[in-house]
Amino acid sequence: MSVRRFLSGTALIAAGALALTGCSGGGGGKSEDALTVTMWGGGAQRAHVSTVFEPWAKEAGMTIRQDQPTDYAKLDAMVDAGKPSWGVVEVEPNYSATACAEGKLEKLSDEVVAAAKEANVSDVQVNECGIPILQYTFSIAYNTETFTDAHPTTWEEFFDVEKFPGKRGFWRYVTGGAFEAALLADGVAPEDLYPLDLDRAFAKLDTIKDNIVWYDTGDEQVQLVSSGEAPLVQAWNGRITQAAGEGLPVANEYNENLISYDHVVIPAGYANADKAQEWMLWFLTHPEAQSKQAIESGYGTASPDALEYLDDEVSNDLAGSEAVNGVSAAVIDYNYWAENYGPATEQFNVWVAK
Amino acid sequence: MKQPTLQHEPGVAAMPEAQPRRSMRSLFRIDGWGALALPLVLFLVLVFLIPLIAMLWRSFVDPEPGFGNYVAIFQESLYTRVLLNTFLIAFLVTAVTLVLAYPYAYLMTLAKPFWRKVMLVLVLIPFWTSVLVRSFALVILLRDTGVLNTLAIDAGIIDDPVTMLRTAGGVVFGMVQVSLPFAVLPMYAAMSGIDRKLGLAAQNLGARPSGAFWRIFVPLSLPGVAAGLLLTFIQALGYYITPALLGGPENMMIGELIVQQVSAVLRYGFAAALATLLLATTLVLLGIASKFLNLEKALLRQS
Numbered sequence: 001m002s003v004r005r006f007l008s009g010t011a012l013i014a015a016g017a018l019a020l021t022g023c024s025g026g027g028g029g030k031s032e033d034a035l036t037v038t039m040w041g042g043g044a045q046r047a048h049v050s051t052v053f054e055p056w057a058k059e060a061g062m063t064i065r066q067d068q069p070t071d072y073a074k075l076d077a078m079v080d081a082g083k084p085s086w087g088v089v090e091v092e093p094n095y096s097a098t099a100c101a102e103g104k105l106e107k108l109s110d111e112v113v114a115a116a117k118e119a120n121v122s123d124v125q126v127n128e129c130g131i132p133i134l135q136y137t138f139s140i141a142y143n144t145e146t147f148t149d150a151h152p153t154t155w156e157e158f159f160d161v162e163k164f165p166g167k168r169g170f171w172r173y174v175t176g177g178a179f180e181a182a183l184l185a186d187g188v189a190p191e192d193l194y195p196l197d198l199d200r201a202f203a204k205l206d207t208i209k210d211n212i213v214w215y216d217t218g219d220e221q222v223q224l225v226s227s228g229e230a231p232l233v234q235a236w237n238g239r240i241t242q243a244a245g246e247g248l249p250v251a252n253e254y255n256e257n258l259i260s261y262d263h264v265v266i267p268a269g270y271a272n273a274d275k276a277q278e279w280m281l282w283f284l285t286h287p288e289a290q291s292k293q294a295i296e297s298g299y300g301t302a303s304p305d306a307l308e309y310l311d312d313e314v315s316n317d318l319a320g321s322e323a324v325n326g327v328s329a330a331v332i333d334y335n336y337w338a339e340n341y342g343p344a345t346e347q348f349n350v351w352v353a354k
Numbered sequence: 355m356k357q358p359t360l361q362h363e364p365g366v367a368a369m370p371e372a373q374p375r376r377s378m379r380s381l382f383r384i385d386g387w388g389a390l391a392l393p394l395v396l397f398l399v400l401v402f403l404i405p406l407i408a409m410l411w412r413s414f415v416d417p418e419p420g421f422g423n424y425v426a427i428f429q430e431s432l433y434t435r436v437l438l439n440t441f442l443i444a445f446l447v448t449a450v451t452l453v454l455a456y457p458y459a460y461l462m463t464l465a466k467p468f469w470r471k472v473m474l475v476l477v478l479i480p481f482w483t484s485v486l487v488r489s490f491a492l493v494i495l496l497r498d499t500g501v502l503n504t505l506a507i508d509a510g511i512i513d514d515p516v517t518m519l520r521t522a523g524g525v526v527f528g529m530v531q532v533s534l535p536f537a538v539l540p541m542y543a544a545m546s547g548i549d550r551k552l553g554l555a556a557q558n559l560g561a562r563p564s565g566a567f568w569r570i571f572v573p574l575s576l577p578g579v580a581a582g583l584l585l586t587f588i589q590a591l592g593y594y595i596t597p598a599l600l601g602g603p604e605n606m607m608i609g610e611l612i613v614q615q616v617s618a619v620l621r622y623g624f625a626a627a628l629a630t631l632l633l634a635t636t637l638v639l640l641g642i643a644s645k646f647l648n649l650e651k652a653l654l655r656q657s
Contacts, residue, residue, distance in 0.1 A: 073616045098620075172603055173618070213520065214603050227499040342619045349611075350432045352603040 034063040035275055039090040041068035047296035048090075048133065052289045056282045062275060072099075075267055079104045084267035087276045090133055093125070093334035094175060094341055096263040100129035101338075106266040109277045115284040119303035124331055130263030131280060134293075135300035135319035137257035137328070138177035141225050141235035144249045151232075153255045155185040155329075158232060159204065161211050169224045169233035172214040174344040175337050177234055177258045178205065184256060184329055194333040198344060202351050214352070226250050237324070238298040241317045252317070256329040259319055261302075294318055406633075409626045416623030423627035433611070437631065440608040441639075443522065443597070444590035447529045451537045451586050454530065456579065459541035463548075474542075481535035489599040492528045493519060496600065520602035528600040529593055536589060537582035544578020545571075580647045584640075591636055608632050 037053055039045040045068060057064045070090055076099075078084040091099075099105050107128050108116075116126045125132045140158055142151040146166065152158045158168065158181065170178040179196050182204040188197070205212070213230045215221055218239045224230040225240070226248040240252045266276040283289070283302070290301040291309035300319035301307065307315045316323040337344075413423050427433045462473050480488060495501045496518040503515040518524045548571060556566040594609035601607070608628060615625035 071617060072620060073622075076620065216598070223497075227497075229498045342621060345614070345619050346430065346432075349603070349606070350430065353432055353435060353606070 032272070033061060033275075034065050035272055035279060036065040036067060036085055036087045038067040038070055038086040038088070040070055044134075044297045044299065045090075048293060051293040051296050052133075052283050052286070053088075053279070055286075055289055056279050059282070060275070060278065075099075076104065079267050079269060082269055084270045086267055087270050087272055088264050088266060088279060091130070091263050091265055092175060093127070093130065093132075093261065093263045094337035096130035096265050097127055097335055097338035098341075099265070100127060104268050105129035106268055106270065106273045106276070108280070112277055112280045112284065115281050119284045119287065119305055121284065121303050122331070124333075125261050125302075127263075127335075130265040131284065132261040132302040133264045133283075134297065134302065135259060135261040137237045137252075137254065137259055137300075137319045137324060138171075138181070138234050138332070139237045139240075139257040140253040140255075141221070141233045141237075141240040141250055142253060143225050143228050143231035144251050146228055146231035151251075151253060153253055155181040155256055156187075158234070159185040159208055161208055164232065166228075166232060167211050167213050167224075167230035168208060169213045169215050169221065169230040169235070171221075171234065172216050174341060174348050175332070175334075177260070177332065179344075180258050180330060180332065181234055190329045193330050194336045196336065196340075198340075198347060202347070205351075222248065222250065237317065237319065238300075242298050254324050255327045257319075257324060257327065259325065259328050259331040261300075261319075300324070410630055412623055413626035413630045414623075416626070423624045424631070426624060427627055427631060433628070436606050436608055436611050437628075437635070439522075439605060440591060440632070441635070443525060443529070443605075443607060444587050446526050447533060447590045448583050448587045450526060450530045451533050452579070452583060455534055455537035455541055455582060458534075459538050459545055459578075460575075462538075462542050463545045477535045477538050480531070485532055485595050488532060489528055489596045492524075492531065492596075493599055496524050496527070519600060522601070522605045525597045525601040525605060525607075528596045529590055532593075532596055533586045533589055536585040540581040540585065541575065541578040544581070545575045548574045577648070584643070584647075588636065588640075591632065 035053075035057070037045075037049060039048060045066070049064060049066060053064045056062070067086060072091070072095055075084070075086065075089060075091075078086065096105065100107075108126075108131065112131065113126070116131055117123075121132060125135075140152055140155075144151075147164070152160070152164050157164060161168075170176060170181075179198060179201040180193060182201040183193055183196060184190065186200060186204040188200075213224060215224055215233070218236060221233055221235045221239055222243045225233040225235065226243060235252075237252045237254070237257070240250050243250050244252075264280070266273050270276060287301070287303050287306035288309050290303055290306035293299075294301045294306065294310060295314060298317075300321070302320075304320050307318070307321055310318075312323075315321040318324060414420070416423075458473070458477075462470050465473060493500075497503070498515040498517060498519070500519070502518070503512075506512045507515065518527070552574070553563075553566040553570050556570050557563060561569065592609055593607060594613060597605070597607045598610050598613075601610075612625045612628050612632075615621045615628065
């Protein structure tokens with residue numbers, strides 16, 4: 001996810017052209033024993049492939065091929081053309097729900113569904129076509145030099161520009177948690193969050209509109225908060241943990257965090273779909289591999305069972321751990337977003353241009 | 355009556371006399387060699403014409419047949435505003451580029467060969483660097499805690515950082531930087547072909563140097579200027595990366611909107627309608643421009 005927007009800049013133009021012609025570039029010919037993994041790219045993809053794909057491939061006598069970054073238009077075009085060259089694809093769960101309903105993704109086998117249950121993967125994070133590959137939170141990231149004594153610990157304080165002056169960063173997408181944070185700040189109870197009252201959320205965002213910086217990339221996220229340009233950012237916790245580890249003056253406040261996750265799905269019609277399902281089964285039944293994945297990538301594991309293999313020091317920073325989930329406000333409801341992504345985006349565009 | 359020289363060409367024999375004779379004849383004079391153009395023609399049909407028609411078609415049929423996508427564009431004032439903003443930014447970029455590129459190209463024609471090469475390299479090095487990289491570099495330069503603001507604050511020129519990033523000004527700044535080579539190179543090409551003796555002759559006949567410049571040099575350089583501006587303007591309309599990185603959501607350009615609709619919202623028909631609208635508006639503007647500029651001359655005389 002970190003490099004997603006960075007890469008999409010170049011890739012989307014090419015992908016758009018591909019989508020329009022109905023061609024799908026992709027990984028060339030499929031041999032029987034290869035699985036193509038497509039993710040957002042960067043360090044996270046390297047971490048996932050080396051920890052939870054390669055060990056399976058070795059056991060199963062398969063080869064892992066890679067592509068990046070995920071692009072929904074390209075995925076759609078591949079499925080429409082009937083020859084998807086992507087086997088396991090990392091997507092946002094709202095896309096997974098929409099595309100699943102439209103028949104663009106392979107349905108999970110009963111074994112995979114049972115294994116997810118067995119591995120204690122959260123029910124809401126599994127749908128008919130996708131299982132989580134990682135978990136993260138939208139939390140309050142703050143600059144530790146700007147806020148030495150006190151920093152915002154609730155979304156209400158995050159929205160309080162008098163008590164905590166300075167710019168606030170939000171991800172420039174409607175699924176980026178800004179609306180959920182705004183409603184929580186406005187006094188909506190976590191259990192009443194969904195369906196979101198968008199008008200109320202916009203009204204709340206209006207109160208700090210001049211103080212909002214909309215960022216695109218994970219790099220920007222870290223840069224904004226670490227440089228103090230926006231000392232408060234609603235950020236992906238893993239990014240901030242990594243930046244803090246590199247010595248930058250940033251920290252996560254997990255109170256009222258919003259839990260999120262990424263799905264892995266199989267495009268409908270993928271020639272090696274059964275192998276992809278086999279991998280999913282392996283992934284869900286190997287928590288120790290997931291624990292390595294968490295160490296390498298900095299992201300929370302799909303199955304809470306994997307936490308047993310980790311030190312508290314590591315797991316206390318992972319979504320899915322008691323430390324993080326215990327103070328969480330809500331899980332982002334991607335079924336809501338699957339239904340409302342388009343209209344909400346339009347409303348967002350209109351609001352932001354006002 | 356048939357053209358005697360073309361009688362062996364069965365295809366041409368059928369051509370009615372009213373056809374522009376000279377161009378037809380010169381086309382067929384290359385007879386066998388003409389086939390060499392075929393791969394390119396096929397290529398263009400395949401990668402340009404067919405997708406274009408597919409896009410046009412899609413804008414009318416996806417998600418349902420009719421003019422729904424076009425109605426939707428005009429129903430929400432935001433989209434026309436994005437389109438207007440796109441043209442406004444493109445005009446601004448073109449104007450600023452002209453002001454910067456013309457004197458630079460002129461200076462290049464005056465400079466000694468060594469310095470001319472230096473100037474050329476200065477234009478070309480950014481040209482060879484990825485737009486993505488350059489745009490990210492500009493982010494580092496322009497942001498509140500960036501190079502420019504830090505220098506200005508340290509020097510005591512300003513107290514608080516001037517917000518340049520995520521503003522229309524930042525977008526124009528970045529796009530001008532990217533489009534300068536496209537304006538400088540054709541301008542320089544046109545200017546270097548101008549016979550300097552004409553200016554001297556004018557001065558000999560009593561013109562002041564400034565008069566000779568404005569009445570001899572500038573008009574002769576216009577084809578290059580027109581080519582440079584046209585390239586800049588048309589490119590600027592379709593910019594995506596630079597405005598996406600340097601602009602905020604409040605000054606969105608149409609390229610970003612189309613990418614958002616295709617890649618995030620997956621409204622392909624609507625995106626196709628937006629693209630068609632952009633294309634149509636551009637063609638209309640080009641049509642108007644061609645009334646005042648000899649476009650063919652401007653674009654083809656460069657080489």
